[in-house]
Amino acid sequence: MDLFFLARRFVAGVDVESAIRVVRGLNEKGLHATLDLLGENVRDREQAEKAVEAYAALLEQIATAGIDSDISVKLTQLGLDIGEQFCEENMERLLSRAAECRNFVWIDMEGSAYTQRTLDLFFRLFRTHPHVGVAIQAYLYRSEEDARHLAEVGARVRVCKGAYKEPKTIAYRRMRDIRRNFLRLAEILFERGSDPAIATHDERLIEAIRHMTTERGITPDRFEFQMLYGIRPRLQERLVHQGYRVRVYVPFGTHWFPYFSRRLRERKENIWFVVKNLFEWSRT
Ligand SMILES: Cc1cc2nc3c(=O)[nH]c(=O)nc-3n(C[C@H](O)[C@H](O)[C@H](O)COP(=O)(O)OP(=O)(O)OC[C@H]3O[C@@H](n4cnc5c(N)ncnc54)[C@H](O)[C@@H]3O)c2cc1C
Numbered sequence: 001m002d003l004f005f006l007a008r009r010f011v012a013g014v015d016v017e018s019a020i021r022v023v024r025g026l027n028e029k030g031l032h033a034t035l036d037l038l039g040e041n042v043r044d045r046e047q048a049e050k051a052v053e054a055y056a057a058l059l060e061q062i063a064t065a066g067i068d069s070d071i072s073v074k075l076t077q078l079g080l081d082i083g084e085q086f087c088e089e090n091m092e093r094l095l096s097r098a099a100e101c102r103n104f105v106w107i108d109m110e111g112s113a114y115t116q117r118t119l120d121l122f123f124r125l126f127r128t129h130p131h132v133g134v135a136i137q138a139y140l141y142r143s144e145e146d147a148r149h150l151a152e153v154g155a156r157v158r159v160c161k162g163a164y165k166e167p168k169t170i171a172y173r174r175m176r177d178i179r180r181n182f183l184r185l186a187e188i189l190f191e192r193g194s195d196p197a198i199a200t201h202d203e204r205l206i207e208a209i210r211h212m213t214t215e216r217g218i219t220p221d222r223f224e225f226q227m228l229y230g231i232r233p234r235l236q237e238r239l240v241h242q243g244y245r246v247r248v249y250v251p252f253g254t255h256w257f258p259y260f261s262r263r264l265r266e267r268k269e270n271i272w273f274v275v276k277n278l279f280e281w282s283r284t
Helices: 016-028 045-065 084-100 112-128 143-153 175-192 203-215 233-241 257-266 268-283
Strands: 032-037 069-073 105-107 132-137 156-160 197-199 224-228 246-252
Touching: 016 032, 016 045, 016 246, 032 045, 045 069, 045 084, 069 084, 069 246, 084 105, 084 112, 084 132, 112 132, 112 143, 132 143, 143 156, 143 175, 156 175, 175 203, 197 203, 203 233, 224 233, 233 246, 257 268
Parallel strands: 032 069, 032 246, 069 105, 105 132, 132 156, 156 197, 197 224, 224 246
Antiparallel strands: none
């Protein structure tokens, strides 16, 4: 039973051709992209190596197609669960290829079991590869300290709220605390970091960032907004028309289920959308 039709709103397609087509369409609207070949928690060496090869090929396909897109990766797709050394070697290979293609690699931040290892690996890679950036999550108490360290070395950082289920011993639960911390992290990165990415669809936060940057004389070329494919597309285009750089995170591939279920969890309306579609599908 192929349930991909349910994920289609959030996932560009199962193959690279569909993803490139989607990115081309976004580029035509003035939007930049970051392509994510879906996959995570890979426990098999061969599978992790295949993911590296697929990403390396993707970098070349981006160049050949002449589309405007960088890439986003998850370290557990590239072998972090198998071994840190193994994952680092995989990232080294990928970053060398990205340098040859003059492209940029974002490292997504996964659940808190991986935060420290992700940042440790990031700092090691960043010493020799300036074209790598990393995400931090505003719901984690620790992120303020992490933002300071990342800003000190001049790393590019993506700030997001955080999409995993975390205990209250380590993470804010109330939206107003998460928003407050999000803005605190953005402030740190605007003060000392370089070219941060503000990854949210939350209009309150977007408005606050616009206000913060205007007040401090930070011009729109010194940061970017990032949003997910299929979420608030009109807001994405509106920001472009207002002169902001907007990058859309475009996931594709056959391993879409974990990503899709995180998107479902974020909004209960999405669950109804799924139930309704399943019901209609069962009647056809
Ligand atoms: C570019 C990008 C990269 C990301 N990378 C990571 C990462 O590396 N690690 C990580 O943990 N998280 C990541 N996230 C996810 C992020 O942490 C949040 O879970 C997600 O963005 C929802 O939070 P929000 O800030 O948009 O605010 P919300 O308050 O959740 O949403 C604001 C508005 O956006 C719309 N919206 C948001 N989510 C949905 C949805 N699922 N379906 C429909 N409408 C929706 C609604 O209109 C909602 O009112 C990323 C997000 C973006 C945009």
